[in-house]
Every structure is written in C-alpha cells, then in structure tokens.
Amino acid sequence: MTGIPPRPRFRHRIRFPAADPHSLAQDEAHFSLVEDGKEVSIRFHDYGAIYERPGLYEQLFYDRLKCQSPEKVVDILRYTMETGRENFSELRVLEFGAGNGMVGEELARHGVARIVGLDILEEAKMATDRDRPGIYDEYYVRELGMPGTEPRPELYEWRFNCLITVAALGFGDIPPSAFREAFNYVEDGGWIAFNIKETFLDNRDTSGFSVFIKNLILTEYLDIHHLERYQHRLSIDGRPLYYFGLAGRKNANIPESFGS
C-alpha cells in the first residue's frame, strides 16, 4: 500500500520589510501578507492573527526563519533525563505558552505519559484543534499570574512532574508572575525546561523577566542540570538569534514574595 501522500500546505505570500529592521525590537517587528490582492501588515507577536491563518506560523517561523527551538528544548530535556537515568516516558507535562502545538507534537513524537497545553489565546487552542488534533490530553485557555486569583484545582489534578515553555518567556509574552504560577503546579522534584534569549542572562539586562530568571537560577527553587546556548532562529534580516535552553529540577514552590 502506498498510502495517501501528505496534502501540500497552502503557501502564504509573505514579505519582510526592506527598511531598517534593526530599529525595531524583536516584539515590534512586522511582516506583510498579500491576501486577495491586498497587502496586510501583521506584527510577529500578533499570534492571534497568525494562528487564524492555517500554516502561516509554520511557514514564517520554521520554514523562513529556521526556528529550531521546539526540537532543541525537548532534546535538552530528554538528554538531561537520560544522563540522570530518568524515564522521559513517565512525564506528565504542562506546556505553558503552547501556541498551535509544535512542542506538543515533538513531545508526542518521543512519547510522554500526558501532555496538557495552556495558552492565553483562544486562537492558539483553535489552531491546535484544527492542525494537530489529539496531540494534547487537554488544552486550557487561561491567564495565569493575575493578582488576587486562587490556584486552579483543575491544574493540580494532573499532578504535573514537568513544565516546558518554548519561545514564550519575556518580550511582552509570559510575565514572571504567570511563570511562577505555572512552575508551582509542578510537583517538587519535577522537571523544568525552557528557553530564553541569551541577553536575559546578561547583567546589563535589568528588564523584569531577565531579573526574575537570574534570581531563579541563583536561588534554591530550581537546580540547573543543563544550560546550552544555541541558534533559536534567524532575525528577519537573516542574523542568527541565540538563546539558552535550560533543563533543571524543581526543589520547591516559588513564593509570591520572590523578587522579579
């Protein structure tokens, strides 16, 4: 049997701005799409508009900008666990900032016990249901880390022993308070894996997320097992963007008083 050949993905007509991309921060950069003869401008961080268009996220970040982070961060976690003779297949993973399911797909490819996605955007869940149905055991649309909100019982019920977050920390995406809440849903001794832009570990960076991460790495809540610098993707003008991928073990909950 030859099977059904994969359906070719619809190709979007993407145009990157020609003029001075250096003048824009990574979260302000934009691109144009030609749709029905009209040019539409979309910010790279307008994920809702990107997820609404099937295949656009993959074409933009993975085909064009060569993003390798889902594969890389999952590999770092697997390698770290194998080195410690731990069983990857027993992970019950909370994937925070799950988007349209690229990391979930990678985790499923290697086989874990449970994958639960969580994102702030309804469009992310809709795109996952549309493009990668069945990858997640559950997918929640939630905003974590809001002042005055109680922890959510439905998240504790999964007894997560892993939190993974890829390409979603800082830059106006996941703030420290939300990451703290997600971290605290993981059992003590559980695995934590994420990536961050390399400058977040630089002392000259005093932005909220950078300070939070540096404090987290230096304190007792997380033990670092692996830290690796790698090429996350290309910028729109073709320069490599380097990130750190990190895997470690949670020791204890991060208290609300923890400085950010």
Ligand SMILES: C[S@@+](CC[C@H](N)C(=O)[O-])C[C@H]1O[C@@H](n2cnc3c(N)ncnc32)[C@H](O)[C@@H]1O
């Ligand atoms: C660049 S995408 C990464 C998606 C996926 N992790 C990947 O690697 O393909 C960033 C995702 O983080 C989500 N996000 C941003 N802020 C968030 C928040 N406060 N809580 C949950 N998700 C958030 C966005 O909606 C978006 O889906």
